[in-house]
Amino acid sequence: MHRPFRTALAALATSAAALSAAGSASAQEVTIEYWQYFFEARVNAMEELIAGFEAANPNINVEMTHFPYADYRTRTAVAVPSGEGPDVVQLFYGWLNDYIDEGLIQPLPTDTFSPEMVEAEFFPMVGAMERDGAYYALPTAVRSLALFYNERILEGAGVEVPTTLDELVAAAEATTERDGAGNITQVGLTTGMTAQDHHWFREVLIRQMGGEPYLDDYRTVNYDTEEGRAALDFYLGLEEQGVTQSGFMDEPQAAFRGGRAAFHIDGSFRIGALNGERGLQWGVTELPATNDGTQSNYSSYWVNAITSSAEGPEYDAAVLFMEYITSPEAMQIWLDTVGELPARVEVGMTEENANDEVFGPFIRGLEYANTTFFADESAQRQVLVDMIERVQLQDMDPGESLSIAAEAEQTILDDYFGE
């Protein structure tokens, strides 16, 4: 009675061992999860990258999940700390510090992503992703600003594409149109601090006037200065000279897409939308320089990072995946599919890409771009929106409004850095 039972048990144990052996043989079959927000071109590009990666690494499956942009930040912020989130996640660069502080993302291994390699091979603003000698995240693509122009309006007014700020103002003046009562019906240049102008003001105009918008790694506001005032006067002057009207046609990009604006400053992410606009003939050029040739630009990006929930084989797979999606091939695919700029210098500055009619101005802008560190981007943008409105709607003295803005933004930074 005892013996057959024991034999059966032994047989069971053997087959279980065989089963688990088979299990460990296929243990290299690993699935990792990747999250990003939904934007059709980005999802398509990522599907292409995942297919390429899985072909090269047959044991690894990558599952992509995407959420609507509006929910994305909240969803990741809820999921990642609970450990229910992805292994590799796409984050806006401005959110990274919070994720590092809370230990929610892991540093990238320094043997594959050594700081020396990243500094040598990526565009300089990526340096903000380094902390204590290790990189925590890397972008596939980056964004910068450039000056879009409506070719038909320029031709009609007989103006050349401007290269300096003075030329821009003159060209905008020549292309602004008004009705009999003096109401603007077509603006020379679109403006609106609520759109990209707050970046243009912070990182471009202030620097072009010789200023430095922030000190101490973006912890101290430094634009309540003569240079900051010069930048503000230039910006306010645009409306005073009647070449623009903030809020014209509700949004700057709407005015440009509707063919009612000659010039429009916007990011590289606008290219896709403009391509789809029928009847709009547009071109793009680098942001105008000062008369002495000073140039500046603003760059932002989304990064990919490995979360703390990736462990063991999943971590190894995640590292391989990170390596693949930050490779030169991946960046070229991303540029071709999404139209976002490569984060590596070697890919961006190829003869073909740097001189591309559309991407060229943005890519060349990356070489002199700065990335603002935001503690709370929407709150900091609001500070500059309010600064302009106090002058335009309440007739406040520009200098006073500038001081209030600098102080308000300093409070936001101090709260964030816990001072």
Place this chain on the structure above:
Amino acid sequence: MASISSPDTARQNTARRGLYARLSIGQKRTLWAWTFLAVPILFYVVIRFYPTGNAMVLSLQEWNLLGDRSWVGLENYRTLFSDPVFWQVFRNTFVYLLLGTPISLVISFIIAYHLDKVRFMHGTIRALYFVPFMTSAVAMAWVWRWFYQDVPIGLFNNWLATFGISQIDFLDSTTNALPSILAPAIWAGLGFQIIIFMAGLRAIPRTFYEAAEIDGVSTWTVLWEITLPLLRPTIVFIVVLSSIGFLRIFDHVFNMTTANPGGPLNSTKPLVLMIYQTAFSSFDMGYAAAQTVVLFTILLIVSLIQLRLLRDR
């Protein structure tokens, strides 16, 4: 022996049949009533009371969603009451209430009063007034936002320009923006209030009016002495509902000012929008919870006052 053991057996039987059998009929009824009531109570506890309690606790903490919560005592409230933006927002919220409720009440009563007397196309006209109430607030807000734009796209300013009148800054002005946003919000709620008023008017017995007619009193006296006093419960109901609605105004403001939420210069920002921004763009959950508790208190006080008025009746 048998006679002695029988109560024991009975007791055992009772114990076996459980506590339930020992209950009186009245107690059983109560038990069943509570069993059925437990379902909605549980539902309310889970989806209403627990989050409410949680929000109150959270208002004493600091939390950015990512890390752990940490206790900060009354710090969030201290920040809130010393924040000039909060007082501006507080004032805006009451401007929405104090303008919105009386204006919508008077307009909807006038329309309902006259519509009640109209027989020609009565149903169609009533439906026309009700359509805005059924329309999505988001869609409506965007359409009105377009109406309010400057030349060359804005509907109103294009009319003005046609007649040679200078443009009005509807949304891009610290004084005009709030009334401009309030107008469509009032319009959207009118249909509902008109329907309630008409139901109230129909419920007043005809005999009062017949008696008044025999006495030969003026229309004005009929309105003042009969219609309005008898409509009082209806009016209180509408006032309570529309007050809560205006205190919680959000969709119209947010959608008409998305690029600069609650702007310009916070002149249109209601409390709910401030809470939304604090929570979901600054991710300062504790501070947002403190604002929520303040809104909760305001709503509670306003509702209690109004319910008190209802009880006086």
